[in-house]
Amino acid sequence: MNKAYDVLIIGGGVNGCSIAYQMSKRGYRAAVLEKTRVGAEASSAAAGMLGAQVEIKENGPFFDFARKSRDMFSELVPELEETSGIPVSYVRNGMLKVAQADTEVNHLLDMLAFQKKAGERAEWRDPNEISVQEPNIKGDIKGALYIPGDGQVKAKELTQAYARGANLLGADIYEFTPVTGLLEENGRINGVTTPSGCFYAEHVVLAGGASTDLIPTAQTYIPSMIPVKGECISVKPAKPIMKATIHASDLYLVPKPGGTIIIGATEQNGRMDKPVSAGAVQELLSKAIRLVPDLQNAEWIEAWSGVRPQTIDGMPYLGAVSIKGLWMAAGHYRNGILLSALTGEWMADLIEGTAENEEWIRAFDPLRLKEGKEDLVETNH
Template sequence: MNKVQAKESFVMGKVLIVGGGIIGLSLAYELAARGKTVTIVEQGDWGGQASSAAAGMLAPLKEFQSVGPLLDLGMESLQSYPRWVEELQAIAGGDVQLSLEGLLTVALDEEEEEAFYNKYLWQKKAGHDVHWLQGKELQEVEPLLTDQAVAAIYSPGEGHINNRFLLRALVTACRKLGVDLRSGCVVSKLLHHAGCVEGVETSSGRIYADHTVICSGAWAGIMMQMLDVSIPVRPVRGQIAAVSSIGIPLRTVIFGSSGYLTPKKDGRIVIGATEDESGFQREVTLSGLAHVLQGALPYVPALHAAAFLEAWGGLRPATADGKPIMGEIPGLRCISLAGGHFRNGILLSVVTAKRMADWLETGNQERLMPFSPGRFLTDTAVPVPSKMG
């Protein structure tokens, strides 16, 4: 078989996705929309881990601290969101409540003001749509903002989405597009022979595929250990709360050094979040909840009267260098990884799905190189048992 035939065989083959969070579901949807045969397995419920425990923030200018590939990735995803959501809703029906109505990064003292102003300057110099607001300008954008606010960066193109509605829409669209969805399906082994991964052993039997993509979030490192590959992905717990927006018509996402507030169209204000090194423990703690609520109150005093609704926790997949991981595993064939998005899985889901799908179709890895798994591996060859697993 020549190289062209091999590529055609791969493109037309079956793709198996391990992990049914926002990254796995988005990739399954993108591939299925392109006419590919896709199976996706999830050990629990769809989006039941970090994806459903997120605030749905779409804020690359807030999240990323310098120009470079990561900020470029975030901006590309943000700009792709409106059309992607429009196409998704046309298939799945419903409204995922995309809102790109702006975001304020608020300074409450002179030290924060200086730090945020420096950030504003490099973002403005890089050509991004940001504005430096002070005094009455702040209340014009968000009337509920505390009068103790000194200044803020206003980024009118950023916003948020209802991540729970988004996950439901992705599951619905995947079903309609013919994706084989298997929840409650626990992977116990990666099947491989002579350096080629051929599928997985699961609680419901073996599943074979031409290519396997690991999208298992905080569990990605454990999955790689099945192949004696060390990829540094670890869980970081995020604890989040929600209060009722009744009587508190907050209209703008607010970020500060001690927390953030996200007004949802479903009557909630989502408040977050902690970053706890707690292993795989995702329970909400009393100290974590207190930290979240107390961190938000200084920005919107009206929250003191808000009715508390719920609190939850999720495990974010963090990497050693803070960048996501996308692409093939050096020394192995027919397997790749898409993960390590930490607290930006919702934001980066669209661009991750598109770039991974482009690579799976064409074999061109150029746009994945800044995020290659190979950056964590000292040797190009990965030790893999030669016998079938």
């Protein structure tokens, strides 16, 4: 079986499927080639926070990209839900980023200052105000940054919605179709090999998350990924015990529509294995119960893990690589759900040749890091 498309996207995670959705909306023939099932990896492990302000610590192109992506969800979600028929449980319930030590207060005040300067809504809460806003938070809290504009979705459903939406707009989604190599002709990539045959396209996008550099033969052209394993748990209190998402320096509690609370997440650099350790469950539960003691009465639901795709400088790789026809959209680390909305549009703009924001082109250029560039130059000779 040989098939031809305008664009082939390798990886059916939230970002690959968002790119397929946007390319299909613009009338391109797109296909997603997924090793197992759509959303099988990090995109179904995510807590679903759209935490542009809670996650990004300084002003700059990454903050601009993240908040633009977050703001897209209010229009994108109704469109996506209508196109796909899949509800994604989008709520803008705000986030409370708490300081549990004096040193964290200064850090959060710096975040407050830069975010206000950038025109975003952010408010300071002293301990008394916190106990009025979220009475179930206990312990020695020094203050908190309240961010009304950050929200959340259900990550697995969002990924499925992008995929189904793309499919209904004309994209083909091939599950259980691992890409085994890139095809090169006359100095450009023009397709891929899989066990079910070759696929050809003018553009091939590498969107394999933490495994992007493990796609056979891709490593010649792209920087390496840094896998960061994360474990999460969820519980369900008998009645709601928090309104906003609560963020601490090493913990978050995300109240989902339906009543469960996701508690996350561990961070283990360099790990790609799947099992959830008993120690991780104990650590997450005890930190969460220290912050919100009522959680000890909640019903246990489940535990899971996923692998975040990290990059050397913490920003995603979005753009062309060192050979014509090949693109990369990976390295979204802790924020791939948040960044998925704009990743789809931005990659479509780049591929179409209509991308105008020079600052983003430079900031997210997959070849921006000197070390990466030297490696690529060497391997390409």
